[in-house]
Amino acid sequence: MASALINVPAKAKRGDIIEIKTLMSHIMETGYRHTATGEVVPRDIITSFACRYNGTEIFRADLFPAIAANPFITFFTTATASGKFEFEWIGDNGFSETASASITVE
Amino acid sequence: MGINHRMSRREFVGGGAAAVTALTLPLPAFAQAAARVVVIGGGFGGASCARALKQVDPKLQVTLVEPNRTFTACPFSNNVIAGLRSLEEQQFGYDKIAAGGVTVVAQAATAIDANARTVGLADGTSLAYDRLVLSPGVDLRFEALPGYDETAAAKMPHAWKAGEQTLLLRKQLEAMDDGGLVVIAAPANPFRCPPGPYERACLIAHYLKTKKPRSKLIILDAKDTFSKQRLFQNAWKELYPGMIEWVSLSQGGKVNSVDPATNTLITDFGNHTAQVANVIPPQRAGRIATIAGATDNTGWCAIDPVTFESKSAPNIHVIGDACIAGSMPKSAFSANSQAKACASAVATLIAGRAPEAPKLINTCYSLAAPGYGFSVAGVYQPKNGLFTDVEGAGGVSPADVPRDFRAREADYANSWFATITAEVFG
Numbered sequence: 001m002a003s004a005l006i007n008v009p010a011k012a013k014r015g016d017i018i019e020i021k022t023l024m025s026h027i028m029e030t031g032y033r034h035t036a037t038g039e040v041v042p043r044d045i046i047t048s049f050a051c052r053y054n055g056t057e058i059f060r061a062d063l064f065p066a067i068a069a070n071p072f073i074t075f076f077t078t079a080t081a082s083g084k085f086e087f088e089w090i091g092d093n094g095f096s097e098t099a100s101a102s103i104t105v106e
Numbered sequence: 107m108g109i110n111h112r113m114s115r116r117e118f119v120g121g122g123a124a125a126v127t128a129l130t131l132p133l134p135a136f137a138q139a140a141a142r143v144v145v146i147g148g149g150f151g152g153a154s155c156a157r158a159l160k161q162v163d164p165k166l167q168v169t170l171v172e173p174n175r176t177f178t179a180c181p182f183s184n185n186v187i188a189g190l191r192s193l194e195e196q197q198f199g200y201d202k203i204a205a206g207g208v209t210v211v212a213q214a215a216t217a218i219d220a221n222a223r224t225v226g227l228a229d230g231t232s233l234a235y236d237r238l239v240l241s242p243g244v245d246l247r248f249e250a251l252p253g254y255d256e257t258a259a260a261k262m263p264h265a266w267k268a269g270e271q272t273l274l275l276r277k278q279l280e281a282m283d284d285g286g287l288v289v290i291a292a293p294a295n296p297f298r299c300p301p302g303p304y305e306r307a308c309l310i311a312h313y314l315k316t317k318k319p320r321s322k323l324i325i326l327d328a329k330d331t332f333s334k335q336r337l338f339q340n341a342w343k344e345l346y347p348g349m350i351e352w353v354s355l356s357q358g359g360k361v362n363s364v365d366p367a368t369n370t371l372i373t374d375f376g377n378h379t380a381q382v383a384n385v386i387p388p389q390r391a392g393r394i395a396t397i398a399g400a401t402d403n404t405g406w407c408a409i410d411p412v413t414f415e416s417k418s419a420p421n422i423h424v425i426g427d428a429c430i431a432g433s434m435p436k437s438a439f440s441a442n443s444q445a446k447a448c449a450s451a452v453a454t455l456i457a458g459r460a461p462e463a464p465k466l467i468n469t470c471y472s473l474a475a476p477g478y479g480f481s482v483a484g485v486y487q488p489k490n491g492l493f494t495d496v497e498g499a500g501g502v503s504p505a506d507v508p509r510d511f512r513a514r515e516a517d518y519a520n521s522w523f524a525t526i527t528a529e530v531f532g
Contacts, residue, residue, distance in 0.1 A: 005358045005375045021374045025356050070330075070356035072374070 006087060008101035012079035020051065020059075021074040024089045024097060030065035046091035049073055054083040063091075079105045140167050141456045144225050144235040146215045146394055148172025148200060150179075151241030151426030151441035153530045156208045158449035166453065169233055170203065171225065173214040177531065180299065181438045182523050183268040187275050188309035190476060196268055198531035218398040220419050237452050239414075240400060240407070241426040241441065242392025243267075244298045247405070250388040251364060258366035262383040265306075266298060278382045279310065284318040286381030291361040291371055292327045293388045296406070298427050298436045300333035301482070303386055305472040308338065311346040312475045324378060325352045326371055328360040333435070334472060334482055336505055341474035361385070391428035398422055406430045411488035412463045413455065414448040423448050432492030433484065440468045442526060463488045465496065471519035478509070479516035 007021040024046060031043025043065065051059040059075050082105045089097045143166055145156045156170040177198045185191035204210045211233070217226030218238070225233045246264060248255045254262070265275040279288070288310055292303040307325050314321040332338075342350045353359035358375035365372065370379045390396075390405030400407045400416040407424040408417040414429065416422045425448045426441035434440045447464035454461040469483040485499035503515060 003357075007375045023356065023358055023375065074374075 004087065004089070004097055004099040006085075006099050006101050008085050008103055009079075010102075011104045011106065014079060014081075014105050016079045017076050018079050018103075019074060019076050020085065021072070022049070022051075022087055022099075023070060023072045024049075025070050026089075026091065026095070028063075028065070028067055028069045028071065032065065044092045044095075046071060046089050046095060048088075048090045050088050051075075052086045052088075053077065054081060079103065081105050140165050141236045142167045142169070142234060143237050143239065143452060143456075144169045144171060144233050145239040145241065146171045146225065147241035147243060147392065147426070148174065148177055148210075149241060149243050149426065149441065150438040150526070150530055151243075151445045152239065153177070153200070153203055154442045154445035155239050155241060155425060155449050157203055157206060157530070158446045159453065160207050162449050162453040163456075164207065166456070167209070168207070169209040169211055169235075170200070171211045171213060171215050171227065171233070172200065173212060173228070175199065175212055178268040178272075179438070179523075179527065180266075180268045180302075181526075183265070183272045184302065184306045184309045185473065186268075186272050187265060187279065187306065188313045189276065189280070190309070190312075193269070193273060196272075198527060200531070202532060215394050216397075218394065218422070220399060220422060223421060235421075236456065237421050237423065238398075239423045239425060239448060239452065240392075240395050240398060240416075240428060241424075241445065242394045242428050244389040244427045244436070245392050247388040247390050251361070251385070253364040253366065253372075254385055254387055258364065259385070261366045262364060262369060262385045264386050265384060266302075266386050266389075275382070275384055279313060282318065282321070282381045285320040286318065286322075287378075288314070288321065288323045288382045288384070289371055289378050289380035290323070290325045290384045291364075291386055292325055292329065292332070293386055294328040294355075294360075296436060297386070297389050300435050300437075301338070301470060301472045303327075304332060304334070304338040305474070306384070307350055307352075308341060308345070308472075308474040311342070311349050315346055315349060321349075323350050324380075325350070326359045326361050326373060326378065327352060327354050330354045330356050333470075334480060334502055337480045337503060338472070338474065340505060341478065341480075345475050345478065389427075391424075395424060395428050400424055400428075402430075404430070411491065411493050413451045413461050414444065415451075423452060430492070432486070433495045434466065434468055434486050434493045435470065435484075437468055437470050438526065439470060439522075440466070442530065443467055466493065467500075469522065471515065471522055473516055473519060474512075477516045478512040479519045480512060481515055481518070 003025050005023040029044040033041045046063045049061045085101050087099045145152045159168045179196045200210045213227040263271045263275040265271040361371045363372045400419040407429045409429045414423040425444040427436040443466040451461035466486045471481045473479050480503035482502045483500040485496040486493040
């Protein structure tokens with residue numbers, strides 16, 4: 001059950017620095033663990049995260065096995081115009097999730 | 107009488123003081139004179155330890171330092187919150203302990219001089235000791251939760267120390283309208299009574315279901331897993347369908363701050379405004395442990411699990427919620443088990459011998475409703491400097507059993523409380 005949590009301010013003044021918070025539920029299995037019978041538990045991680053603001057990419061992160069389950073990613077940006085933030089998580093085994101949030105900039 | 111201690115480099119750097127004292131103590135002279143043991147804290151740990159010391163060696167001069175003349179027990183206090191029990195049933199005095207030859211001093215300990223081996227009391231007097239046992243329980247880390255402090259706790263009770271706070275939460279629930287929202291904020295590990303927030307959710311839900319059935323309860327949790335989780339979650343479904351919502355850490359459940367003016371709990375992903383907000387903040391060892399130099403940077407007390415002696419403060423032993431006991435949970439039963447083992451170790455050290463490694467037990471009952479109980483039990487032994495589970499011992503109640511099984515466990519829970527309080531205070 002993949003699910004994204006995002007927190008984008010509903011409103012901001014033009015030029016404000018705003019904090020954006022995201023959390024994606026994901027097991028982030030490293031690929032380095034073994035079962036009791038010695039078999040490798042296959043890697044299953046999110047490999048990339050990106051955020052677009054009115055179509056322009058403003059933040060991107062590559063994720064690696066050392067990152068814990070349920071990656072919590074926060075970052076700051078400048079509120080420039082009303083519109084939409086779009087978020088995308090991509091990972092192993094065809095994992096792909098998106099989420100979006102609107103902001104009103106006055 | 108070799109006290110051999112193989113040190114890692116980390117221990118050598120961090121635990122120099124303890125290593126030095128291990129070489130200089132115990133002094134055989136203590137075996138002759140009546141040795142003085144001071145116990146600070148009159149809860150399940152300290153009161154048990156004071157009594158056990160007198161039982162192990164009646165010649166010991168044992169002093170119990172506890173400012174409150176009445177002890178209010180936390181186990182079963184969730185029943186008080188739910189209106190199923192009176193606070194008086196939780197309260198115990200120290201008369202019987204004093205009658206057993208323990209000197210009970212109704213003062214707060216305010217200072218400890220580990221070199222001079224003295225305890226300073228609030229009235230300005232001091233007590234000398236040969237060995238000191240600290241059982242200070244927990245302090246709430248108000249600074250760890252912005253917006254929350256003692257004033258805020260009068261509006262958003264923690265009820266994590268039984269007494270006035272327990273009654274305050276009870277009163278707020280009674281005053282709440284049907285259809286109100288109750289929010290419990292549960293802290294990250296480690297904290298006092300790991301199943302406590304979830305038992306509390308059950309028993310509050312029992313009250314709501316009975317008296318205010320349109321109400322709802324949300325648990326905002328800083329964890330993704332918790333004690334007896336499957337049993338609790340099954341009970342929520344079975345007994346309180348649709349009433350209890352658990353928001354885990356990975357679902358954004360961690361409360362970052364609170365606003366007492368509006369009764370709002372704030373997480374990274376939303377605000378929850380509650381009619382009744384029960385905020386259980388992060389915790390640390392009781393303050394006297396830090397004054398004694400017995401806490402480390404976690405806020406808890408690292409101990410040698412064989413002797414319970416502090417790794418940083420010589421001749422000072424720490425038991426109960428305040429100590430780092432590995433797999434042993436911070437519970438009344440753990441404190442009681444540790445207290446008896448510690449008393450034996452202290453008496454053995456005073457006699458100039460080396461204590462043997464103890465095996466300790468913890469059992470913890472939870473009630474999901476009146477007549478619906480389940481339990482977890484464990485057996486622990488020292489390993490690599492911590493208490494670790496003895497494999498194959500203990501376990502939790504089975505998941506799929508008929509209700510009469512749960513009813514019997516609820517009876518056992520009552521018996522457990524009667525037995526342990528009789529042993530400690532009766």
